[in-house]
Amino acid sequence: MARIVMKFGGTSMAGSERIRSVAARVKREVAAGNQVAVVVSAMAGETDRLVGFCREASPLYDPREYDVVVSAGEQITSGLLAIALQAIGVPARSWLGWQLPIHTSDAHARARIGTIDTEALDASLAAGEVAVIPGFQGVADSGRVTTLGRGGSDTSAVAVAAAMKAERCDIYTDVDGVYTTDPRIVPRARKLARVTYEEMLELASVGAKVLQTRSVGLAMKENVRVQVLSSFTGDDAPMADTLPGTMIVGEEEIDDVERQLITGIAHDKNEAKITLASVPDRPGSVAAIFAPLAEAGINVDMIVQNVAHSTGSTDVTFTVPAADLARSLDVLGQAKPAIGYDKLVHDTRVAKISVVGVGMKSHAGVAATMFTTLGERGINIQAITTSEIKVSVLIEEDYTELAVRVLHTAYGLDAEVAG
Amino acid sequence: MARIVMKFGGTSMAGSERIRSVAARVKREVAAGNQVAVVVSAMAGETDRLVGFCREASPLYDPREYDVVVSAGEQITSGLLAIALQAIGVPARSWLGWQLPIHTSDAHARARIGTIDTEALDASLAAGEVAVIPGFQGVADSGRVTTLGRGGSDTSAVAVAAAMKAERCDIYTDVDGVYTTDPRIVPRARKLARVTYEEMLELASVGAKVLQTRSVGLAMKENVRVQVLSSFTGDDAPMADTLPGTMIVGEEEIDDVERQLITGIAHDKNEAKITLASVPDRPGSVAAIFAPLAEAGINVDMIVQNVAHSTGSTDVTFTVPAADLARSLDVLGQAKPAIGYDKLVHDTRVAKISVVGVGMKSHAGVAATMFTTLGERGINIQAITTSEIKVSVLIEEDYTELAVRVLHTAYGLDAEVAG
Known part of the structure; x- marks a missing residue:
């Protein structure tokens, strides 16, 4: 029983x-x-x-x-x-x-x-x-x-x-x-x-x-x-x-x-992208950005730091839940003196596309397939984050459906059509 | 406190x-x-x-x-x-x-x-x-x-x-x-x-x-x-x-x-009257009526038994909650052989009028005042029940308001009119 x-x-x-x-x-x-x-x-x-x-x-x-x-x-x-x-x-x-x-x-x-x-x-x-x-x-x-x-x-x-x-x-x-x-x-x-x-x-x-x-x-x-x-x-x-x-x-x-190598493909339009331009490239400047956000209980997801400009400054891009965007901008505005950035820009017209599968643990090339497939369709990748069983990219929101469809085909996930 | x-x-x-x-x-x-x-x-x-x-x-x-x-x-x-x-x-x-x-x-x-x-x-x-x-x-x-x-x-x-x-x-x-x-x-x-x-x-x-x-x-x-x-x-x-x-x-x-002699006057239109005509006037006949009603969980309130006819039979009248009337008639119909009555009649157009007051314990004449007052207005009393602090009568429903008003005045309960 x-x-x-x-x-x-x-x-x-x-x-x-x-x-x-x-x-x-x-x-x-x-x-x-x-x-x-x-x-x-x-x-x-x-x-x-x-x-x-x-x-x-x-x-x-x-x-x-x-x-x-x-x-x-x-x-x-x-x-x-x-x-x-x-x-x-x-x-x-x-x-x-x-x-x-x-x-x-x-x-x-x-x-x-x-x-x-x-x-x-x-x-x-x-x-x-x-x-x-x-x-x-x-x-x-x-x-x-x-x-x-x-x-x-x-x-x-x-x-x-x-x-x-x-x-x-x-x-x-x-x-x-x-x-x-x-x-x-x-x-x-x-x-x-x-x-x-x-x-x-x-x-x-x-x-x-x-x-x-x-x-x-x-x-x-x-x-x-x-x-x-x-x-x-x-x-x-x-x-x-x-x-x-x-x-x-x-x-x-x-x-x-x-x-399967890849189990599924997910998309998420509920993130917002924030870029801080010309942040001083010195120890502690990244902490000055993310510590106050953490204190405010805001989960930061993808983070990209550009290579340093010749001027000794860098651009930092990251995503937060769209629902927390206004509060994030407020926190970052108050922290401007401590961080010392030049400009604060944001964009809600982004989507996160993720390919997920335990099989990728033992297979190289999953990320490469993703980047190549998206690149062939002219879809620009704005940020990348990975875990053992997931690769996620941030793209322009308008390309969400196209990206999901071409990746679904590229990883062999499409169902057989009967007859 | x-x-x-x-x-x-x-x-x-x-x-x-x-x-x-x-x-x-x-x-x-x-x-x-x-x-x-x-x-x-x-x-x-x-x-x-x-x-x-x-x-x-x-x-x-x-x-x-x-x-x-x-x-x-x-x-x-x-x-x-x-x-x-x-x-x-x-x-x-x-x-x-x-x-x-x-x-x-x-x-x-x-x-x-x-x-x-x-x-x-x-x-x-x-x-x-x-x-x-x-x-x-x-x-x-x-x-x-x-x-x-x-x-x-x-x-x-x-x-x-x-x-x-x-x-x-x-x-x-x-x-x-x-x-x-x-x-x-x-x-x-x-x-x-x-x-x-x-x-x-x-x-x-x-x-x-x-x-x-x-x-x-x-x-x-x-x-x-x-x-x-x-x-x-x-x-x-x-x-x-x-x-x-x-x-x-x-x-x-x-x-x-x-x-006060009398505290208040209540009326209740939710009773129904049942009369069994020509019930044999012998020991046990009353029990034959009320035992099956009690078994069915029906509360009987006022009970009147007429003096015996010369034929050796009597009429028994009582009230039950109007909501239980149909069930009561059913119970009494089934008990007809045991009771031996001649006719079963009922009437829902009745009202119970009660005068209530702890003062009446020590005062005679409360009931007499009630009967006299109602009699003067031509209101017929169909049944009476009393307790230490209450006298209730059953009357025709159409007289409810009249009865309450004249009794309220008779017992001196009317408020003084200002000015």
Whole structure:
């Protein structure tokens, strides 16, 4: 008898009809002989409604009370799904965060899960009950309700799967899996059967937003096999037998035959480029730029420092999240005397294109193929950054779709066309 | 330093603006030097929304899961009021039912409050915090969330007041106090400054629905002084300085000078009259009528048995709640062979008029005045029932307003007209 965690998002819980569809899907998993825990999100829109109430009560709301308010959304859906399961003959009960309990840090509104007690859960599963667990919530040592931050239900599901030693954690989402790239850009993109945690982290953090990044990191740490699959067969139809999605697993689970050089290509238009012109080329000048940005909590991503001008100065270019651009410019303006730059320019019309794959660890030439392919199409590379399993370049935003398409073909990722 | 419990209903919690008004009202009580606990209802309409979800999930919902779902409404408002209080400089925190805890029986959806632990509450109040407590909810020994049944927040407030030995429990409602009778019928009805628990129970149970009956019974048992007062100065205006409401107290607190013979006159149109004609006048025939009704959980109120006919049979007339009429007729139809009656007739066009007052204990003639007054107006009395502090009669519904008005005058309850 296998243990399975199933996680359903807000779209799947939006209204009684959909909750009944979810119950039917859970019932099939139980009928297959599995012990099942279900982690649920709040109904779509409900968390926004509750957050809105908190903001109206006070823009500077106490995060401890915010947690009391917003955790109600998942509490409601967990009770409703338990009722819907019982209605179709599946024994079920809800377990609120404080009832299991799911212990978390006391960082309210952005708590981290510590341990999850499984004594009660084990007994419930052994008794043949489906455990319905509200995602996104837990309890601090103080005895107060906590939440994990937006999107935290994915993390709850992975943490529950780790605690109960589940065979896998199935995350039902709006998409039916992880693709080699965005199918809206490349119709011949292929759904990946398997992807490693590391690849998923790179793909997620550079734009293929399917799972919350933190949940993937936790799955990797706890070695939880995560499957991403679709809640719906059509846009709005109840779930029929679900097609296999994408399994996110450890590298050791992917054998050499199926291993690709490149797994996928991601794009991200949410970065902004900042260039400081004529920065004095002396020790400490780079620190003078990045220390105040770090203090302001701004994540700097790609960094390029030009070779020094003959004048003894240099240009420094880097990217920050577009949402942090205004604040970055403010910080850098204030630091101008300390840095001593000449001009500050910025550009939001940029895109980051990344090729990702564990296979590139053992293959040279991946980066060269990327640069050559883009160069042949006249696409200028403004910055480069690499990791063991990723090469990213910054290009002009207008070339995003072209770059993704030509790279998808160049790395042999295009699906065979039938017939 | 006095301890005060303040309870606000759903209308007072409906939306951010009203919650801020409530916070301002609480702040005034704190500024007056009191230790304050606030018991809140869910936003108006929210409990109905959540109950609707449960019914959609399954008409035969598990009351344990129903409690998880519907208790979320008060959880939300308790967090929001704590935030709104902090925003105006009043230290405050929410205490959910399981956090205090408020221990209840395990009769889910209709649980009864047992004990309330006050250790944490006492420390919080002593530290100068306002405790915000969601009404309607508690926790069973099993560790599962319970609710008290609709309207249970009044009972929560009285129970909290008893546990923390509060000087009084102020219940803010849509009305500004308890009146001698319905002011819509008698414009010269007076607001009562004080009323005893016993009188309030009789007034509430016969139609003057201001407080949940159970909360009044608990206040009497625990000797909690309850004040009913208005949340609003106008229909929709935020609360200004609140006018005094009606204090509900023990009989010993009302001195002889202010004691009235009659406190108030109530009317109730929610009863139905049933008459069984030609019931055999023999031992056991009355039991044959009322035993099956009791088994079906139907409360019979007024009972009249005519003198026996010369034929050895009699007519039996009684009232049941109008909502139970159809079921009562069904039960009596099935019991016809056992009872042996001739005809079954019913009438919903009846009203029960009650005069209530602890003063009547020591005064004869209250009932005589009632019968004479009604008789002079040609109002026929169909049934009579009395208690130590109440006389009720059943009359034709069309005469309700007339009966209430003439009795209000007859017992000297009309307010002086100014000028």
